[in-house]
Amino acid sequence: MTVIANTLIVFTILTGLIFTVVTVIGVLRFPDVYTRAHAASKSATLGVIGILLGTFFHFWLNEGLFSIKLLLGILFLFITAPIGGHLLSRAAYLSGVKPTKHTVGDDLAEVVKQSKRD
Amino acid sequence: MMTFIWVSLLIVILSMLGVLYRIFRGPSTPDRLIALDVIGVMFISATALVSILFHTAFFFEVILLLAVLSFIGTVSFSKFIEKGEIIERDRNR
Numbered sequence: 001m002t003v004i005a006n007t008l009i010v011f012t013i014l015t016g017l018i019f020t021v022v023t024v025i026g027v028l029r030f031p032d033v034y035t036r037a038h039a040a041s042k043s044a045t046l047g048v049i050g051i052l053l054g055t056f057f058h059f060w061l062n063e064g065l066f067s068i069k070l071l072l073g074i075l076f077l078f079i080t081a082p083i084g085g086h087l088l089s090r091a092a093y094l095s096g097v098k099p100t101k102h103t104v105g106d107d108l109a110e111v112v113k114q115s116k117r118d
Numbered sequence: 119m120m121t122f123i124w125v126s127l128l129i130v131i132l133s134m135l136g137v138l139y140r141i142f143r144g145p146s147t148p149d150r151l152i153a154l155d156v157i158g159v160m161f162i163s164a165t166a167l168v169s170i171l172f173h174t175a176f177f178f179e180v181i182l183l184l185a186v187l188s189f190i191g192t193v194s195f196s197k198f199i200e201k202g203e204i205i206e207r208d209r210n211r
Contacts, residue, residue: 006119011169019127020160024133025176027140033148036140040152044159051126051163052181058170070166071176076185077162084155084192091196092148 005061009054016050019043031100033092041085048081049074120171127167134160151195158188 010075026039056070137160140153162184169177194204 010119010122013122013126014164017129019192020133020163021131023156023160024136027137033146033152033196036149037152040156044156048159048163051130052166055166055170059175063173067175067178069182073162073178073181073185075140076182076189077159080185080189081155081159084189084196087153087193087196088148088151088155092146094200095148097146097148 002062005057008061009058012050012057014052014053016047019047019050023047031102032100033097037085037089037092041082045077045081048077052077060063079095123167123170127164129169130160130164130167134164147199151192151199155188156190156194158184158191162188 020043023044024037026043027036030036030039052070054073055099056067056074059067059070094112099106134157137153137156141150141157144150144153162181165177165181165184169175169181198204
């Protein structure tokens, strides 16, 4: 029983660790703000959810403590981290940060110009 | 098992240090804010791993509190960048 529990814990924590390392590589190597926000908001969220699930399974299966607080933390992070990424990239666009040269289309520029004219 | 938790805590702390490079070098302010958001999220996972290592359940409140404070900081900073003020004045008065 404890072997199965430890396998589950190691699997979830390892998934979280892989996504955390992928976040660091994305934040360090991507060329502009929007791709960095893409890397940061998605994979950092999945990484912390994996590690918190591993902690939850460890306290539930090995120490006999069913923790509602960890589940609430997972739910809160799952809701709020993409909202934070969206607000940051929106603020970056409206404050005039340019995307890279490889960007092909910019549909938001016409909308912003239209709303400034009105 | 405990060796695995120690190694994963080390990896999380090293990735926090890696993201710190983006705070030093970021060309614009939203770059630094994204890096700070990522550091807050990684701090939550480091706290979870420390609570496994110490065999205690008293750090779960710290996890919830860090999540709430990181979200409020991100929202207020992005609102400051976008509009220049965080709490707007009431126009009907």
